[in-house]
Amino acid sequence: VRIEEEAGKVRWRLTAEQALMWDEKGAGRTELRQVSVEVDEPERSWKIVGDEGEYLQKEKKIELRGNVVVTSSDGLKLETDVLRWHGDERRLWTDAPVTLSAPGAVVRGRTLELGMASDATTIGGRVRARFETPRR
Numbered sequence: 549v550r551i552e553e554e555a556g557k558v559r560w561r562l563t564a565e566q567a568l569m570w571d572e573k574g575a576g577r578t579e580l581r582q583v584s585v586e587v588d589e590p591e592r593s594w595k596i597v598g599d600e601g602e603y604l605q606k607e608k609k610i611e612l613r614g615n616v617v618v619t620s621s622d623g624l625k626l627e628t629d630v631l632r633w634h635g636d637e638r639r640l641w642t643d644a645p646v647t648l649s650a651p652g653a654v655v656r657g658r659t660l661e662l663g664m665a666s667d668a669t670t671i672g673g674r675v676r677a678r679f680e681t682p683r684r
Contacts, residue, residue, distance in 0.1 A: 551578075551603065560587045562603065562610070576605030583612055593621045598631070608635025616642075625649045628660070638664035646671065652680045 551562040565582035580601040587594040599614030610633040618626040630644040640662040648655045648671065658673025 578603040654678045
């Protein structure tokens with residue numbers, strides 16, 4: 549299955565090897581297996597993969613579970629077991645342990661909250677960070 553949407557300057561495409569669709573109370577619920585999401589923004593692009601997930605079309609909510617990995621075109625990588633997206637709020641979050649890495653930095657925490665509108669990221673719980681200066 550392939551689902552595409554565009555919101556302003558952000559375009560995303562969701563593909564899955566398997567999808568089971570329901571229209572319970574008009575919610576447009578889709579259960580997904582082997583999920584891949586590609587997000588294109590003017591400044592960067594993202595690829596998100598996960599073992600399974602759920603998409604609620606009417607509510608514009610996506611939840612991915614199992615080996616969730618997000619990579620960006622500018623070198624950022626996020627790894628967790630559960631990742632949720634709420635389209636109307638433009639909010640990405642997890643309450644599962646998370647690892648966020650970029651060249652020269654690794655941050656581990658127990659939760660993550662990212663507000664796309666403010667471009668603010670909060671990693672909560674017991675946080676560990678390692679930063680390295682590139683050798684010359």
